[in-house]
Amino acid sequence: MDADVTPQLVERARAASAEGTPLRIVGGDTRRFYGRDVAGDAFPTREHAGILRHDPAELVLTARGGTSLTEVEAVLAGRGQRLPFDPPRFGAGTTLGGAVASGLAGPARAWAGPVRDYVLGVRLLTGDGRVLRFGGEVMKNVAGYDVARVMAGSLGILGVLLEVSLKVLPRPAAERTLVLDVSEHEALERLGGLSSSTLPLSASAWSAGRLHLRFEGSEATLDEIERRIGGEVDEHAVEFWTAVRDHTGAALAGTGPLWRCTLPPLSPALPMGTPLLVEWNGQQRWYRPAPGVDVQAVAAAVGGHATAFRRDAGTTDAFAPLPPAVLRLHRELKRVFDPAGVLNPGRMYAGL
Amino acid sequence: MSVEACTPFECDALNTQRHRPDLVVLPRTASAVLDVLRACRRRSVPVVARGAGTGLSGGALPVAGGVLLVLSRLDRILEIDVARRLARVEPGVTNLGISQAVAGHGLYYAPDPSSQVACTIGGNVAENSGGVHCLKHGLTVHNVLAARVATMDGEELVLGSTSGEAPGLPLLALVTGSEGMLGVVLEVTVLLKPRPARVELLLAAFGDVRRAADAVGRIIASGVVPAGLEMMDAPAIRAAEAFVRCGYPVDAEALLLCELDGLPADVERDLDAVRRLLLDCGATSLRVAASEAERLRMWSGRKSAFPAVGRLAPDYFCMDGTIPRRHLADVLERIAELSREAGLPVANVFHAGDGNLHPLILFDAGRAGDVERAEHLGAAILELCVAVGGTVTGEHGVGVEKLGPMCTQFGAGELEAFHAVKHAFDPAGLLNPGKAVPTLARCADYGAMRVHGGKLPFGHLPRF
Numbered sequence: 001m002d003a004d005v006t007p008q009l010v011e012r013a014r015a016a017s018a019e020g021t022p023l024r025i026v027g028g029d030t031r032r033f034y035g036r037d038v039a040g041d042a043f044p045t046r047e048h049a050g051i052l053r054h055d056p057a058e059l060v061l062t063a064r065g066g067t068s069l070t071e072v073e074a075v076l077a078g079r080g081q082r083l084p085f086d087p088p089r090f091g092a093g094t095t096l097g098g099a100v101a102s103g104l105a106g107p108a109r110a111w112a113g114p115v116r117d118y119v120l121g122v123r124l125l126t127g128d129g130r131v132l133r134f135g136g137e138v139m140k141n142v143a144g145y146d147v148a149r150v151m152a153g154s155l156g157i158l159g160v161l162l163e164v165s166l167k168v169l170p171r172p173a174a175e176r177t178l179v180l181d182v183s184e185h186e187a188l189e190r191l192g193g194l195s196s197s198t199l200p201l202s203a204s205a206w207s208a209g210r211l212h213l214r215f216e217g218s219e220a221t222l223d224e225i226e227r228r229i230g231g232e233v234d235e236h237a238v239e240f241w242t243a244v245r246d247h248t249g250a251a252l253a254g255t256g257p258l259w260r261c262t263l264p265p266l267s268p269a270l271p272m273g274t275p276l277l278v279e280w281n282g283q284q285r286w287y288r289p290a291p292g293v294d295v296q297a298v299a300a301a302v303g304g305h306a307t308a309f310r311r312d313a314g315t316t317d318a319f320a321p322l323p324p325a326v327l328r329l330h331r332e333l334k335r336v337f338d339p340a341g342v343l344n345p346g347r348m349y350a351g352l
Numbered sequence: 353m354s355v356e357a358c359t360p361f362e363c364d365a366l367n368t369q370r371h372r373p374d375l376v377v378l379p380r381t382a383s384a385v386l387d388v389l390r391a392c393r394r395r396s397v398p399v400v401a402r403g404a405g406t407g408l409s410g411g412a413l414p415v416a417g418g419v420l421l422v423l424s425r426l427d428r429i430l431e432i433d434v435a436r437r438l439a440r441v442e443p444g445v446t447n448l449g450i451s452q453a454v455a456g457h458g459l460y461y462a463p464d465p466s467s468q469v470a471c472t473i474g475g476n477v478a479e480n481s482g483g484v485h486c487l488k489h490g491l492t493v494h495n496v497l498a499a500r501v502a503t504m505d506g507e508e509l510v511l512g513s514t515s516g517e518a519p520g521l522p523l524l525a526l527v528t529g530s531e532g533m534l535g536v537v538l539e540v541t542v543l544l545k546p547r548p549a550r551v552e553l554l555l556a557a558f559g560d561v562r563r564a565a566d567a568v569g570r571i572i573a574s575g576v577v578p579a580g581l582e583m584m585d586a587p588a589i590r591a592a593e594a595f596v597r598c599g600y601p602v603d604a605e606a607l608l609l610c611e612l613d614g615l616p617a618d619v620e621r622d623l624d625a626v627r628r629l630l631l632d633c634g635a636t637s638l639r640v641a642a643s644e645a646e647r648l649r650m651w652s653g654r655k656s657a658f659p660a661v662g663r664l665a666p667d668y669f670c671m672d673g674t675i676p677r678r679h680l681a682d683v684l685e686r687i688a689e690l691s692r693e694a695g696l697p698v699a700n701v702f703h704a705g706d707g708n709l710h711p712l713i714l715f716d717a718g719r720a721g722d723v724e725r726a727e728h729l730g731a732a733i734l735e736l737c738v739a740v741g742g743t744v745t746g747e748h749g750v751g752v753e754k755l756g757p758m759c760t761q762f763g764a765g766e767l768e769a770f771h772a773v774k775h776a777f778d779p780a781g782l783l784n785p786g787k788a789v790p791t792l793a794r795c796a797d798y799g800a801m802r803v804h805g806g807k808l809p810f811g812h813l814p815r816f
Contacts, residue, residue: 057569058676080575103522116522117494132766138674139487139706140746142480142529143754143761144789145773146493149525158521170575173621196435198546200615220617264514265436283515304515320519325507330521332776336769348520 002050004064006131006162009048013160014129016041017340025156025344027066028093031102033310035155035318035347043343045160046095051075052163053137060120060137061168065097065161072096076168084112084169088245097161103153106245107203107214110195110280112169116152123163124151127338137165150333156344157352158337172216175202177237178229180211184269187211188282192266195281199225205244206278207251212240244279251277252286257312259287259295263304272298296320319348361402361420365467366410366753373400373414378422382442382500382538385421389536390506392419398782399504401532403444403475406467408670409751411479411531411787418785421536423474429453430539437544438497438514443474443537447481450542459544462489465747466655474537480529482747484580484654485611487705491747493528495543501527501535504778514541526773531749531788534777548613551579552623553647556635557604561585564606565680567633568704571610572677574629576622580611581705585684587664588657588699588712595660598653601637608635608704609654657701658712664697665714667722669730672754673737674746677707686736687711694729696722708746709737735760750788759795767792 016023022040026032049066056079063072069089076082086106087099103115121135124147135141135148151161182190187206194201194213200221203214212234215225226233234240243249252258261270263283272293275285286309289295299306305320322330327349334341334352346352353376362370379385392399398418405412414420427444434457439450447468451460464483465471471481476492477499489495498512512524527534558564564583571578584592584600584607593600600607608630612622623640630638641647653660662668675683684700691698691713702709711733715726734744734757744750744757758767770789775781790798 055676055678057573058678059572060676113490113494114516114522116525117490130765130769132769133762134766134769136741136743137676138708138742138746140482140491140674140703140708141743142747142749143743143745143758144750144766144770145534146480146525146529147769147773149493150521150523152522152525154521170577173575173618192435196437196546198549198615200618217615217618218621220621221615224617262513262515262517265438303513305513305517305519307519322520323510325503325509326511326520326523329509329523329776333521333773336772336776 003047004050005048006125009045009125009160009162010129010131012043013125013127013342016342017128020340020342022342022345025160027095027098028068028091030089030091030094031098034102034104036316036350038344038347040342040345045097046093048162054079056081058137059139059168060165062137062163062165063096064163065095067096069094069096069099077171080171081168082171083118083166085109085115085118086112086245087115088247090246096164100152100164101154101156101161107205107241107279110204110283111200111202114152116149118167119149119152119164120167121165122148122151122161124158124337125160125162127159127340127343131162135165139167155347157334157348159343172202173218174222175214175216175237176222176226177212177214177234177240178226178231179234180213180231181209182206182211183209184274184278187278188269191281195265201281203241204279204281207276214241244277254288256288257308257315258310259289260307260309261285261287261295261299261304262307263299263302267302267304270298270302317350322349361405361414361422364402364405364407364410364412366408366413366751369410369413369752371414371416373420374417376420376422378425380425382426385423385426385536385538386502386506386508388419388421389502389504392782393504393506393780396780396782398785400784401478401536403472403478404446404470406471407475407479407751408672408748409745409753411749411751411784413752415785423536424472434459436514438541439544440539440541441473442539444472447471447473447476454544458547460547461542462495462545463492466658473540473542477528477537477540478530478532479747479749482703482706482708484582484703486703487581488577488579489545493525496524496528496540497543498541499524499527499537500539502538503535504780504783508538509535512541531751532784533774533788534783536783548579550616550619551611551613551647552619553641553650554610554623554626554630555639555650556608556610556630557601557637558606558608558634559604559636561606561684562681563634564608565684565704567608567630567635568680569677570629570633571626572705574625576612576625578610578626578705579613580609581703582609582654583607583700583702583704584654584657585700587697588661588701591660591664591699592653592657595663596652596656598649600653604636609650654701661699661701661712661714664699666716666718668715669713669726670748671709671711671713671730671733672745672748673734673742674706674708675737675740675742677704679740680704680707683709683736683740687733690729690732690736694725696726696729698729706746707742731757752787755790755794756798758790759798764792764795767795
């Protein structure tokens with residue numbers, strides 16, 4: 001469903017800013033759990049949809065923020081390309097704008113890099129109804145501050161993504177997933193070795209004693225890797241990685257608060273019990289810790305940080321606290337793009 | 353420092369603009385940098401940070417009544433972590449210095465601007481420097497994990513994280529490429545990559561530019577991501593061949609250099625695919641470097657293209673626009689027309705894979721009217737880049753050089769937002785004032801000089 005509803009969105013933002021009415025930006029409403037709770041009127045953006053440009057020779061796709069992520073990925077797949085950061089979806093309606101604004105990446109992130117690496121440009125609706133264009137549709141662009149990349153993971157606190165231009169990449173010639181039976185400790189050892197090798201390890205996941213390793217390249221390369229690494233070939237790898245990405249697999253099944261720890265490379269096992277799932281060569285680990293464990297402190301002790309990814313009713317904050325000077329800059333930037341403070345107030349941090 | 357000692361700092365690599373600095377400070381430690389900033393902030397003295405001064409857009413041009421803060425003596429490599437593939441370095445360490453320090457471990461730092469022997473990593477962060485291998489291996493912003501940055505208030509910020517994901521907004525990406533306007537880099541943690549197991553370089557000649565441009569799009573659409581994909585036109589080919597005798601086909605109208613790297617079997621497959629595509633696109637000759645020595649010789653012509661073209665005329669301006677690749681052939685043809693109209697030759701050397709053009713405008717500053725004609729031609733080329741959906745600067749930065757063309761690319765709303773972002777980091781406006789983002793008043797003047805169809809940009813602004 002293609003529609004440009006910019007004028008209506010502008011009008012709504014202007015009115016909200018004038019009246020001081022907080023708005024909760026709603027795309028597909030599939031990531032509502034992520035970040036702090038927002039008290040505000042729903043500001044639906046999904047209608048503002050449509051792929052505007054995709055020329056495979058440019059490696060760039062531009063689409064309106066409300067475009068369905070599934071549609072974007074289908075169009076790319078049809079031309080042998082993909083979104084390299086492998087965005088997860090936690091429901092059918094995930095939008096492209098939501099995927100970028102949440103800044104969440106899937107299993108391929110350890111290989112391909114974070115969401116912000118692929119943001120080339122945005123058309124942004126500010127809180128007070130300005131429509132601004134930052135970046136563009138080219139790979140190299142140093143004209144003006146790189147405001148577009150700041151939108152990756154901004155959780156809507158600076159503006160609504162009316163349009164996003166992303167760098168896309170070709171799909172690999174082939175992929176192969178090998179499975180090894182190892183303990184958490186052995187898995188971390190192996191991942192450490194693999195991540196400092198030249199092997200094209202495009203994803204990894206350890207859970208309940210099973211380590212899945214995905215490699216990409218030509219068949220000849222994959223045959224050679226299989227000989228070196230051993231293990232069994234996973235015949236249902238596509239389904240497996242989709243389940244890891246979207247949290248629909250056995251590893252994260254169940255209820256209760258879910259914590260994500262993001263860690264420097266080669267971090268040791270954390271003194272917090274066995275993780276439910278270890279991804280990104282050991283740099284992203286998921287836990288349902290026992291009550292009373294200070295997850296932030298445990299992650300910070302090894303130089304990482306933790307996110308209360310799915311919170312229980314008693315937890316208000318989602319993200320690791322920022323140093324005062326950095327938090328002050330967040331406040332200043334919020335004032336630049338949302339002077340009345342009406343867009344997703346408090347979604348990232350209190351007072352933002 | 354004596355007046356003589358200050359003179360070398362009066363410009364960066366954009367040497368048409370000079371101002372001898374009133375005071376040059378060369379600190380050796382990060383804490384001394386913070387002290388200088390605090391002292392200047394108290395006295396409302398502007399500060400311009402400078403690394404090696406290799407920038408091409410005048411970003412490190414001193415400002416009157418200000419301090420030039422030269423960071424080249426903060427040149428220690430603080431930590432090399434081979435297992436984690438990280439290096440933590442001070443801002444004055446050179447780009448190539450990082451790669452050399454880790455070469456023994458089979459690692460390197462990927463972004464490779466042409467000035468990499470001299471340019472510093474602090475300057476690379478300030479400019480978001482590119483190079484010839486960006487399409488596959490990324491820009492500075494993709495290869496820096498964390499940085500310690502000082503604000504003009506003398507406050508230290510830790511941005512990014514070795515985990516690759518820091519909480520909050522990705523402010524490291526905002527500071528990267530901010531041209532020393534938002535903060536001063538005190539320390540950088542960079543990502544190191546393993547040297548590829550195999551590297552192959554192809555050289556293809558074409559009888560016309562359009563075929564070469566088409567080949568660029570065909571290669572990328574085929575699913576191959578070359579490590580480098582460079583193009584040169586006839587004037588650039590001939591100049592390079594005359595300068596370094598690198599074996600380029602001087603009768604060709606266009607030349608493509610395509611580098612492939614990776615695991616041997618993958619490179620082998622891509623090499624076959626690219627070879628077939630190039631022939632299919634009408635390449636008149638095709639060569640694959642048979643040895644490392646030949647590969648380096650084939651690169652030498654491209655890498656010395658600027659000085660080689662520089663021998664053709666007393667002066668040249670290097671443009672830096674980026675365009676969507678599909679417009680490559682049309683834009684090159686239009687540049688040739690503009691060049692004929694201006695009566696000034698233009699040679700083209702560029703990162704075709706990224707769509708990043710470097711038209712070199714040849715002129716003689718000693719000849720009456722030449723500088724103005726060259727500047728006019730340059731502005732017309734950059735406006736063309738913007739008109740087809742591109743940008744006025746792909747990797748050299750705005751500095752002072754492209755303040756005018758910035759008015760073509762951005763409207764008043766975006767420029768006001770940029771000034772507000774600057775104000776968020778530097779409320780007193782003392783850090784590198786007057787660079788990178790034009791004032792609205794300046795754009796009004798620029799518009800008045802360059803009226804399009806009787807319609808002035810920034811028509812709502814009062815004029816004085």
